[in-house]
Amino acid sequence: MAALHCCCPPVSGHLRSLPPSSSNRFVPLPPLSSNLLHHHHHHISLAPNPRCVPSAPCAALSSNAIEHLDDAALDSLVGNLNPKEQTLLLKRQRDWRRLLRLFRRMKAQTHYLPNPIHYNVVLRTLGRGRRWDELRLCWIEMAKDGILPTNNSYATLIDVYGKAGLVKEALLWLRHMKSRGVSPDEVTMNTVLRILKDSGQFDKGERFFKGWCDGRVELDFLELDNSELDVVNPEHFLLSELFKSGVRAPISRIASGTEESPRKPRLAATYNTLIDMYGKAGRLKDASDAFATMLRSGVAPDTITFNTMINICRSHGHLSEAEKLLHKMEERRVLPDTKTFNILMSMYASLGDIEAVCKYYKRTREAGLRPDIVSHRIMLHLLCERKMVQELQDTIEEMMKLGASVDEQSVPVVMKMYIDLGLLDEATIFFEKHCSGGGISSKNYAAIIDAFAEKGLWELAEDVFRGEREIGHKKDIVEYNVMIKAYGRAKQYDKAFSLFETMRRCGVWPDDCTYNSLIQMLSVGDSPERAREYIKRMKDAGFKPRCETFSAVIASYSRKHLVSEALDIYNEMKASGVQPNEVVYGLLVDMFAEGGMVEEALHYYRLMEESGLAPNQIVLTSLIKAYSKVSCWQEAQDLYSKMKNMGDGPDIVASNCMINLYANLGMVSEAKLIFDDMRKNMQVDGVSYATMMYLYKSMGMLDEATDVAQEFQKSGLLIDCASYNNVLASYAVSGKLRDSAELLQQMIACEILPDASTFKTIFTILKKGGIPFEAILQLESSYNEGRPYARQTILTSLFSMVEMHDFALECCNSFLAAGFALDSVAYNVAIHAYGASGEINKALNLFMRMQDEGLDPDLVTYIYLVGCYGKAGMIEGLRRIYGLLKYEEIEPNESLYKALVDAYRFAGKHDLAELVDQEMKFSFRTTKYVESEAEDD
Template structure:
């Protein structure tokens, strides 16, 4: 039966006491009377019982009032009960209150109490206080060291964790399985596979190599250090796999860019009859996002719904990102609008989805809404919204964002400067782009590619190629996007022979397998030069099957040079390949119009009407006072 000691609100602390004491305390009319009655009737054993009962979830504040009773020192067992209550609540202020109200008893001499006190500070996020108690302990056992090592590892201080692990062994205390599982994540975060290997050898010599928790920690360590072969070897050798083991393997593949393998392990896990938890699904979802595997992503989302997981803002944002990356903006928008709470990540992934799915205008509107609700953008947000400015050629808005970044004092990381270079280049401010490029102390492949692309799209092909030669001298290898920009520069500059030389270098020197985009660039190169027969011959000799985009590129060249006969053949072929694509109809109509064949032009438009093919209306953007306005053909709404 419970009773409440009375204070100002007659609600001090819930106690479970003997019937006589219950009756006496109910009669207390003031705090002072209550304390006197409590002290007169309460021995230390009863006090411990009261504290333990009061430390039940949700009643910690009431238990803490007992410490205010004078001349009632509590023993270590009661002290540990109070500390455990604070650990459950993760309350630093209450933790410090208990530590400060020991009623004259020194508990650092008691290892159980001291270990719990260190653990309490670690769990409440105060490593400084935890380390102070740890250093004051006259004697430390393996648990003392392990709690402190785990605290450093979890708080993002891996070097301190590993150093403490070394100090522990120097002091003569040998690690146990919990110590090993605590220090291995620190090796992961340091990216130190060499140190991880040393600890792995210690684990084997200590006889803990068959422990499932340690094996999972080793898989995670090797995966985060990029050694998926060793991680898979350990995984395949485990006699018993649990959810955590599968999750570590899935996350490892996803983090190392092996998305297909991550999905395959997830499927094997499901077939093995293990139910994925939230962490598993959080690990497999990025693989779906990076592979633009919408079907798999929807399956993962379905599992979350069926099992009624409480997702939280991070997982909800990951779902928005997945749908946006897979081009399913309608679902992404619905999820975003239903989110009860949005943080900077939520806004950023939604803005990114719009920007990369041709909704740059919508991306800028979302950015403005984000600022209006008081959410502060971070580097990733600015990087994303700058790409939207680039796609709209909204230079005033881009410059405004650049100024905002400077005002906020945000560090211009490489990704953000790359976005600024891309924005200025696509907005025609190529000199400003080059100025930012020259000021960079560190450049990656994207930096060089953005600048080369900028020169190419601004009709300065020779400067683009000159910069590419400088890139090679800097020992940074081009990727497939870089080579796409180089080939595009050759096409815009009319450098056919040089373009073929670079194309031949793709596989010979850069180990890049030519993709459809590279072949399309070569067709465009020949087409712009008027060498249409060579372009057609190039397509026929391709090792991969040409798609509609490539044939349409050649048809576009026929429109430029008014090659009616070849244009008709290509258009008829494209009508069969993709009957609802308006581009071939429009291009053939233009070819007929240029040749003065107006009847044939009319037939094409009639054919489009009969098939239900609609030409996408032209759209233009203008920027007025840093606001972007869109105009469609025959749009009279702004008159």
């Protein structure tokens, strides 16, 4: 596949002379099946001669207007049409009833001559409408008129049956063709190939295709047998009746039509289907070879061909090949359509490359195309994922101007973004604008309700649930279940049960998910007695509670130390035929161990073994944890020693439990012994390192904690954000600020995004590194508000603080060049980053740019400007800011005073530094005195 681009030869002269198709530019291409039929219609001369202009009545009459014509008027109309115009009028009918009425009036004309083209149109419309009985009658009528079924007839029947999901029945028409002596032409073959592809029968599709190319049509491998049709099934019965009727071809035709000479496909649609089939089968090389064969055969690829190839490359991660194919389209003057750009947008969206997605979204419009629902969905989902609120709102506004709307699948995604960011007013406005009247499905309503519920906003979730809906739109069970869960999360138990009781009156019956939610809710809410009642109601309703449902109630009783009641549920569980699993046994072990009843805990451990469940980490870990809760470390240690003699010995989880037990008791040497054994056996994981770091830090052994952290970093086990956070926190506590920043840079290089815990640790590091308190407050506020550039500004500040200037400026440039509307926080960070790296002119230019955008300098701005002036020796700038501070045009601030002192010293003005230092001490000593006097008064 790496050489895919090599299979496209240079553009030949005759291809260069082909004019570009306007349909590719302005109108989306039709589906593959309709495109095939379109080709076939031309093959049998179904389309009217371009020189034959339809009569005025035919051109002006709409399909709906036929309903209002009486038979006489309709006879007059069709009597004045030639056969081609009659065909056009028939094809315009989308309603099968109007079509049959029109067809009957045509046949009633004395001069009408039955023809296969008209029958094919009728068969197609009836098949699309799944009017199988009417289709059977039409087939019989066709036989009575002596009309032989053509390739187009069979292609039509195969197509409509296949699209109705009746794959076997569709393929049985091949046997019917063979029995009638009709050999499938390329369009019919392609229709069969598409059905086999869509049903996942790739090997059969390839075999059928190759057999057709060799001049033979084998059917045995398709396992087609009329006798397997289910006569009880209406569609199968009607199909068997169809096979009994129909005009047979002459015997000479049947005998001569069984074998043909080898042939090659000549239609681009055939190669499109073949390439798509290989792509869906994961046979990338075969798809590429089919594409190359198409070009060698002189069959010009169309937009669908390139779209299919680009999509195959996208699905297999071959980005460069997809781009090269787009260039080949341009070379061959095959104009891309909206789907082409959608495929490329989807490819880059999966990688999170928003710039590339926006580029192709823009190219769609530059090409004279209109972005469709898929284009908008890709953009909206990616912008929501990145929390780019303003860009999202601009995109939606642009969509509305184009007459598009937010599609149903995107509505809950946008709502969730607003809700997660706390932009509840925006969420409400969006919901009222795009969901007013309930124009979305219950599934998506449930997703919106769940988004509110996750944030504890049960009132807003309730507003969505109880909002007005379109007439005929009924709430599905999924909405009730999600709303019940929302009440449960918010501990609004009365509302949850009230909703449960009203479900039946609304015509919605609870399912097993409803009961499980209520039981889990009551169990978590420490209401095991009521949970037990609902287990009974669940069983009375015909549902069988799962093991997890029983275990939740057992856990609830266990937390309340109601041992006998927990055992009653355990016995009821077994009586219901639900076998306890390791979790249930672990709960019982924990319950008895916490009550000091170790023998009973061991009893249930033995019951687990007797039930055929092999001793495993779940129960053993539960037993060790249970011992740890009652500080029975000796018993836990004995059990751990026994585990060493079992099979391969203790697993990682059991060992980590023991380390954790020792860590909680401050038993350093015992924990270290197990940790060393795990090292020796190559069993150490991230939990082991994290627990040992916690133990050393809790005992004040910071050097040892740092050593473990460094070993953790070198172990290759830093594979997720949580593991990085553990090491980062250890470095932060030990004051290793540079190591912290280097670790964070490594984390970003591994494409692991920092999370909230990471940034919490970074703020601690910034405080320890001497960043002004006011600057840290600004960064925290920007982060909590979810500003799109907040993370980059925090990272820039950290890297600047530890003098990792290259990385600091890289982060800084990422938000300066992103096109966001920046605030003073972002400008402050950028000024500091350039000033700290020695690029004073750039820092001052940013200060001027900040003022040009109407942003006034704040306290942090002055602090960072002072640093720039000091490094550049700009004494006048320092005096000006000092004057503003001295005459209280800037509120006195200790951080700014210290920044001035440091700046004067850096500039070699030690006398002025001493003067400012004395002024600072006097100012804050006076302030404290005044405050003390006020307190005395």
